[in-house]
Amino acid sequence: MKPLLLRGGRVIDPSRNLDEVTDVLIVDGRIAGVGRNQGTPDGAEVRDVRGLVVAPGLIDIHTHLREPGQEDRETIASGAMAAAAGGFTSVCAMPNTDPPIDNQSAVGFVVKQGAAAGAARVYPIGAVTLGQKGEQLAEFGELVAAGAVAVSDDGHPVASGHMMRTALEYARSFGIPVADHCEEPTLARGGVMHEGAVATRLGLKGIPAAAEEIMVARNILLAGHTLGHVHLCHMSTRGSVDLIRRAKDQGVPVTAEACPHHFTLTHEACEGYDTNAKMNPPLREPEDVEAIQAGLKDGTIDVIATDHAPHHYDAKEREFDDAPFGIVGLETALGLALTILVGKGHLSLPELVARMSTIPAKVFHLTGGSLARGVPADVVVFAPAERWTVDAARFRSKSRNTPFAGWELTGRAVRTIVDGRTVFEA
Amino acid sequence: MSEPLGKDLLGLEPLSAEQIRLILDTAEPFKEVSERAIKKVPTLRGKTIVNLFFESSTRTRISFEFAEKRLSADTVNVGASGSSVQKGETLVDTARNLEAMRIDMVVMRHPSSGAARFLAERIQSNVVNAGDGTHEHPTQGLLDLLTIRDRFGRIEGLKVCVCGDILHSRVARSNLWGLTKLGAKVAVCGPQSLLPRNIEDFGVTVFRRIEEAIEWADVLNVLRLQLERMNAGFIPSLREYYRVFGVTLERLAAASHELVILHPGPMNRGVEIDSRVADGPHSVILRQVTNGVAVRMAVLYLLAGGRPEQAEAAKRGREGGE
Numbered sequence: 248m249k250p251l252l253l254r255g256g257r258v259i260d261p262s263r264n265l266d267e268v269t270d271v272l273i274v275d276g277r278i279a280g281v282g283r284n285q286g287t288p289d290g291a292e293v294r295d296v297r298g299l300v301v302a303p304g305l306i307d308i309h310t311h312l313r314e315p316g317q318e319d320r321e322t323i324a325s326g327a328m329a330a331a332a333g334g335f336t337s338v339c340a341m342p343n344t345d346p347p348i349d350n351q352s353a354v355g356f357v358v359k360q361g362a363a364a365g366a367a368r369v370y371p372i373g374a375v376t377l378g379q380k381g382e383q384l385a386e387f388g389e390l391v392a393a394g395a396v397a398v399s400d401d402g403h404p405v406a407s408g409h410m411m412r413t414a415l416e417y418a419r420s421f422g423i424p425v426a427d428h429c430e431e432p433t434l435a436r437g438g439v440m441h442e443g444a445v446a447t448r449l450g451l452k453g454i455p456a457a458a459e460e461i462m463v464a465r466n467i468l469l470a471g472h473t474l475g476h477v478h479l480c481h482m483s484t485r486g487s488v489d490l491i492r493r494a495k496d497q498g499v500p501v502t503a504e505a506c507p508h509h510f511t512l513t514h515e516a517c518e519g520y521d522t523n524a525k526m527n528p529p530l531r532e533p534e535d536v537e538a539i540q541a542g543l544k545d546g547t548i549d550v551i552a553t554d555h556a557p558h559h560y561d562a563k564e565r566e567f568d569d570a571p572f573g574i575v576g577l578e579t580a581l582g583l584a585l586t587i588l589v590g591k592g593h594l595s596l597p598e599l600v601a602r603m604s605t606i607p608a609k610v611f612h613l614t615g616g617s618l619a620r621g622v623p624a625d626v627v628v629f630a631p632a633e634r635w636t637v638d639a640a641r642f643r644s645k646s647r648n649t650p651f652a653g654w655e656l657t658g659r660a661v662r663t664i665v666d667g668r669t670v671f672e673a
Numbered sequence: 674m675s676e677p678l679g680k681d682l683l684g685l686e687p688l689s690a691e692q693i694r695l696i697l698d699t700a701e702p703f704k705e706v707s708e709r710a711i712k713k714v715p716t717l718r719g720k721t722i723v724n725l726f727f728e729s730s731t732r733t734r735i736s737f738e739f740a741e742k743r744l745s746a747d748t749v750n751v752g753a754s755g756s757s758v759q760k761g762e763t764l765v766d767t768a769r770n771l772e773a774m775r776i777d778m779v780v781m782r783h784p785s786s787g788a789a790r791f792l793a794e795r796i797q798s799n800v801v802n803a804g805d806g807t808h809e810h811p812t813q814g815l816l817d818l819l820t821i822r823d824r825f826g827r828i829e830g831l832k833v834c835v836c837g838d839i840l841h842s843r844v845a846r847s848n849l850w851g852l853t854k855l856g857a858k859v860a861v862c863g864p865q866s867l868l869p870r871n872i873e874d875f876g877v878t879v880f881r882r883i884e885e886a887i888e889w890a891d892v893l894n895v896l897r898l899q900l901e902r903m904n905a906g907f908i909p910s911l912r913e914y915y916r917v918f919g920v921t922l923e924r925l926a927a928a929s930h931e932l933v934i935l936h937p938g939p940m941n942r943g944v945e946i947d948s949r950v951a952d953g954p955h956s957v958i959l960r961q962v963t964n965g966v967a968v969r970m971a972v973l974y975l976l977a978g979g980r981p982e983q984a985e986a987a988k989r990g991r992e993g994g995e
């Protein structure tokens with residue numbers, strides 16, 4: 248592997264409060280130094296990156312890679328490549344595959360497929376309960392030993408308060424977070440979009456904001472009680488943001504993520520019964536979107552995650568009631584974050600890099616999120632001002648289910664480097 | 674104006690007041706066709722219409738079929754059971770296969786909101802929404818409007834209250850759109866657990882008590898309370914529903930003025946409506962059913978390219994289409 252000198256870029260490393268125009272040198276897969284006048288090792292590739300941002304690679308702690316079992320939608324290889332194309336150097340794969348990742352050999356399979364993909368790093372998330380059925384705890388110790396970085400029953404929320412309490416307590420032994428999809432099942436049952444004026448007009452069954460907020464409150468109370476780390480997935484409502492803000496003030500061990508679609512779109516996107524606007528949690532109201540943006544600004548929401556959820560064309564080409572929830576997100580996340588959050592002044596560039604790299608690494612205890620000398624060189628180079636049009640047909644993902652097709656965004660990854668090796672270059 | 678309604682009739686929301694009035698006016702001459710000994714005009718001769726009913730229906734399906742036959746169209750009825758839908762065929766594939774047999778129109782009833790629009794965007798044929806989920810049932814809304822207009826000579830300024838299970842009612846939504854567009858004052862009344870969120874956005878008043886609604890309204894459109902709502906926990910019992918929300922003769926008698934009562938059917942006598950009301954002088958319920966055929970003839974005629982001003986001629990037996 249040739250040494251690589253990225254020369255003259257705007258280097259942003261939130262782990263060290265660094266934001267300056269300088270050089271980054273990568274040697275033997277590690278960050279050899281950040282700064283001017285480092286010299287150029289023999290045989291090095293020297294790349295002029297003036298006008299571009301050089302940052303620790305993006306980390307997505309909420310991705311559905313569909314393998315094993317639903318390889319027509321995505322494979323670990325195609326998902327890891329889509330991630331790399333989106334500027335991500337690491338993704339965490341949710342366990343709601345078929346069969347679910349609820350035992351050590353399944354975790355090992357994800358690790359092996361991730362390594363073979365040779366793109367973004369792939370970290371498995373294990374199931375909370377066997378088969379994600381909510382009845383019996385999975386063997387967290389073995390899951391972690393095999394490589395799991397967190398546990399979650401995402402897609403099948405942990406309904407039982409007792410089970411959640413036990414999971415939070417037991418997870419403490421292994422130092423991993425329990426990531427929960429917050430949804431009170433009896434309130435959400437049968438719902439296909441946000442309960443509000445648009446659902447009323449379209450005649451679609453709604454999912455009330457309270458269905459999420461009740462479980463956010465429950466999880467916060469249980470985290471406070473057990474001191475286990477609860478991570479709240481894809482927060483979508485103003486009420487959730489308020490609850491988390493209060494909990495953090497009280498020192499409860501809670502972290503939270505939000506998705507690009509929830510800081511970009513409202514339930515109006517469901518007009519016309521567009522199944523690419525059908526996701527769970529659903530797109531909410533303008534004041535919810537504003538609350539998510541404010542939560543990302545003040546740190547109530549720690550992390551931007553994609554909830555990348557590939558679905559086959561046929562599955563979305565259905566009546567709205569019958570179409571599955573979810574959209575792909577790996578290849579639009581950075582562009583949306585730059586366009587909506589940075590472009591409209593909600594976040595600075597260093598704050599954005601923190602929410603998409605440094606903090607997710609910290610929350611899930613992962614490698615990355617830093618350009619400190621000596622760490623593995625997981626690096627993204629992105630063009631913060633480049634305008635481009637989302638063309639779903641060109642996605643590396645196997646799926647095309649996005650509501651952002653045809654959108655003009657500002658900013659995209661131009662080079663993604665994992666362990667010093669370039670895995671994507673525009 | 675070669676296509677006064679556009680390709681499809683998906684709901685009353687997308688229609689202008691002028692388009693709604695056009696349908697009602699076009700229905701007038703068609704009323705008479707059904708009163709004749711020989712109930713047939715050749716207007717849609719040679720047109721093929723498929724009635725695609727994925728949900729059970731008696732009144733609407735038969736009404737459409739009569740409308741089609743009295744306009745001399747060739748019709749085929751397809752239901753979910755016994756069709757390829759049971760074998761897992763998608764809605765689009767079913768419709769495209771029918772279209773490959775060269776049909777002109779699809780009349781569809783479907784349990785999912787938005788299904789009619791979904792279909793209309795994917796096939797060439799005209800699509801008439803005969804009820805999609807809890808979204809719209811435009812021809813029911815139109816026949817309700819026609820029946821009210823028959824009785825009062827106008828819609829504008831009338832006070833109309835839609836009563837009952839608004840949450841799950843496509844009839845309610847079509848009524849709210851149609852009535853507000855034509856200038857009626859509109860209200861809803863029902864248990865809060867059966868009123869959808871943000872219903873005020875339709876520009877309607879909400880009455881909590883049926884007595885208040887009766888005192889306010891010129892017209893009540895009383896919705897059917899589906900029996901399964903009790904099992905789903907929306908209301909405690911049908912008995913209490915009748916006691917608290919039932920439209921009874923006593924309640925109507927207590928009002929300071931006469932009301933006109935509509936019901937889209939099928940009725941649950943003794944649940945949402947008292948038999949003495951349903952069968953009494955306030956009721957125009959059977960008139961609604963009669964008007965349903967005329968309204969559907971008007972819709973089919975206009976979608977097939979018929980000229981509104983030629984509807985009178987079409988009724989007399991000459992070709993009305995282009």
